[in-house]
Amino acid sequence: MRIALCQTNPVIGDIDGNKKVILDLYQKACDDKADIAIFPELSLLGYPPLDLVEKKEFREYVKKATAEIAAATIENTAIIFGSLHEDIDNVGTNLFNSAYFCEGGEVKLIQHKTLIPNYDVFDEMRYFEAAKDTAVIEYKGRKLGISICEDIWNDKDYWKVRLYPEDPIEKLIKKGADLLINISASPYSYGKRIEKEEMLSGLAKKYNSDLVYVNCAGAQTDLIFDGASMCFDRKGRLSAICNLYSEDYLVYNTESAAEEIHLIERAFCAEMHDALALGIKDYCRKPGFKKVLIGLSGGIDSAIVVYLAVKALGAENVNVVMMPSQYSSKGSIDDSVKLIENLKISAKTISVEPVFDAVTEALKPHFEGRPQDVTEENLQSRIRGLYLMAISNKFGYLLLTTGNKSEIATGYATLYGDMCGALAVIGDVYKTDIYRLAEYINRDSEIIPKEIIEKEPSAELRHNQKDSDSLPPYEVLDAILRMYLEENKESEEISAVTGDAQLTKKVLRLVDINEFKRKQAAPVLRISYKAFGYGRRFPIVQKWRNQ
């Protein structure tokens, strides 16, 4: 069977646009004499559509487009694509996340999703009911077992702890399926692709079944989809794989012997680099922004964001502003200039001082007798935010924010200051990984000036300030944060590793009490198993760990 894997990058809610992409690629598959063209989960809507599906007008628009796609199919080239299905019995949401199998102008099967994920960034139980059953469809001598994303992630031989009692894949096999097809919208986090390959390979082998997995590519606000649609033969060998981090189209023949493919997840920095660049690109491209703006401090974080923006959008679309204050070291400016020259981007320089002086003068009568404190530090950061937002407003540039995960975790950032911006590009990257990323970027030649990499981290908001004045060394901090945030470890377990219960407790408390800042933070591009944002939900007013 000749299968066209259609790895698309839908725009959420752009039903007309997504439909056009589907129909165009389907036409290509027909021209290529494919037996079947397969598109990702909810490929007509974009994933995740969230509360859009609660709008009747939206559902009706989707329904109409779904019928149009079905009507456009010819005989001998079937299509599988993801869309909604509504089945009103006045109990529950009456909505399903479904795979449509169409051929010869007709819908031949609608398979609903059985396992509805509702953890981390997934909120699907809010919208979708579970399929009551699964069906196998016979097509050109093969028995197709169609499933949707989560459906295939619950094999009892693979998982020690399972989220659901049912296994729709096992059911499909029992019903005779010999070609498993899974359509997905599976957001990337580091390590997931290798796990996916292992898990899917195991299933193909266990069930002696061909297996075709079609994922989407592209970024949807904070979520990054890495594509990498895969085909496995009956021995569980990975026989074909689509592009990483971009749309792709590939015809796979289940009957031709293919060479086994290895090594599908690269080193962390390479994956992170491509994922973040894609995140910037789609965040700008989809709503129609061309140019971005970044405040360049002379530190490594903003340097990395500028570099990634250049990768994503081209140097001509990246604008930076340097905003030195009395506390900025000469190095900060020189190093920034070097980076600007390396990347050939346009830059402005605006001094913080005149406005800082005007603000302190205005506040003087009210602050009399009070010593300088964090107020004045925040003020500098906020004046920079003021400048950046003014330039963003005046020129229509999208402001990118440059805080890293270690900072956002501990609240070492100024709300309405350096937290200003539409997208937190490296908000899911620990400071220690920022250094790794810089090394990766410089692997062939020095793009990020070594002075930027080598200097001691500092917010430069007071004389001779260093990050290490307020925070433990980043190696220690990040190790604690990683255990706490991603591995969901507890304070005792973490203390056992750090050997410092007091420090551990201090860091965990910092994370907990800074929830109010994160509530007002820009969306964070997600590359880890647990990013700040939609997938992590903590109460703001709460006293756990404060007692």
Place this chain on the structure above:
Amino acid sequence: MRIALCQTNPVIGDIDGNKKVILDLYQKACDDKADIAIFPELSLLGYPPLDLVEKKEFREYVKKATAEIAAATIENTAIIFGSLHEDIDNVGTNLFNSAYFCEGGEVKLIQHKTLIPNYDVFDEMRYFEAAKDTAVIEYKGRKLGISICEDIWNDKDYWKVRLYPEDPIEKLIKKGADLLINISASPYSYGKRIEKEEMLSGLAKKYNSDLVYVNCAGAQTDLIFDGASMCFDRKGRLSAICNLYSEDYLVYNTESAAEEIHLIERAFCAEMHDALALGIKDYCRKPGFKKVLIGLSGGIDSAIVVYLAVKALGAENVNVVMMPSQYSSKGSIDDSVKLIENLKISAKTISVEPVFDAVTEALKPHFEGRPQDVTEENLQSRIRGLYLMAISNKFGYLLLTTGNKSEIATGYATLYGDMCGALAVIGDVYKTDIYRLAEYINRDSEIIPKEIIEKEPSAELRHNQKDSDSLPPYEVLDAILRMYLEENKESEEISAVTGDAQLTKKVLRLVDINEFKRKQAAPVLRISYKAFGYGRRFPIVQKWRNQ
């Protein structure tokens, strides 16, 4: 049976504090010779605990406290309180939202919640599994049917459209329950109390059963719980009700005839007033803030927020700042001064102009040849944000933000400007309702100066600016927003009411494209069926309604 209704206001995560409140009130119930003391849903944890329950350390702490409460019970005075239960079978979350029935030092029954809400502000399927069964417990000659919140909201005779196929209350009745007990943490929105009374009354009558409903009181960040725990006799008559918007303790005797109570939801303004004041109070009190700060513009929104803050915290804890610019009318200052005198609060005045001049001077070389536009308007708003945050930082005052629902909906607010603040007090109140609230506040004497109420709404960010320059009249705008946001109506339906399809489309599009601002907004105190924030989830990058 003598039942002590213990309407508590837990602090989320403060297990020790909540345990003490429970044990103290239980002791009081023992002293009062109550047969049973009943506490709200998850009363030991505070509701909603969100991702805290994913922490093993947290669960273990809760488990220990749960056992301590059980151990402290004596014979003849039982307790029912809400806590977690963990049952590890390696499938699903292994966690339950449970009611503990304890007496004589022992746990006699753990009834898990059957219906797990997962819509609007509820995310419980993320955390909790559904009870597999319900049990009736015999106690002092009565058969108690215990349920938790949502369990009681699915009666097929009451609801035309149901969210769940099961009905745990019907099951309890079939098992012989003659005293229905429901423990809740049911967030308030206007109209819900009267509906609740009707629904519960109907159940008591239909099943010829006593019914005791115990809700919590207090605010948890954005969610406001109105208390109003209720008792119904077998004829469905409301026989007792606890305080609105505050903790309460009440002993109800099922055997004594009580007079029927009527009228339990007051006029919208009275409810809104009390709800918002409680929201401010608990947002400050629970984390330990004493004083708040508000920017006073001379407009009605900030006037109302200042008034509510005074109601919640006392005049001595409310500080305001007036920040006139060249565009501020003389009236704005005079009217603000009048309000300040009426409320006896402390005020500062700081002019925007010197800083505005310094910023425009600093940006001049970069803005050359560009006309003035919204940039300069935003700048003024952001300078005010800068001042307010500096004062907030310097004095440890919590900054309240003053945007109303109409503004937040349409994006008629400046990100990092007037949107600065820890809590959006009136972010769920339409502009037209703000006027109603002002009238209510002034019902006995003029507290909000009539000049503030009568002036035409203006952001005063440019010469002679009026809100009506950019927005339709608020009566029209709010009618559209209400249909769109709360009634989930569609553009065609709304156009049919407004008679202006173009205007309707414009407003709906404004709501949709301003999601990025709301992502970074302060938590909004929720008083309507659909508030901005946790209960409304839209993709930021999306093209629906943009095509």
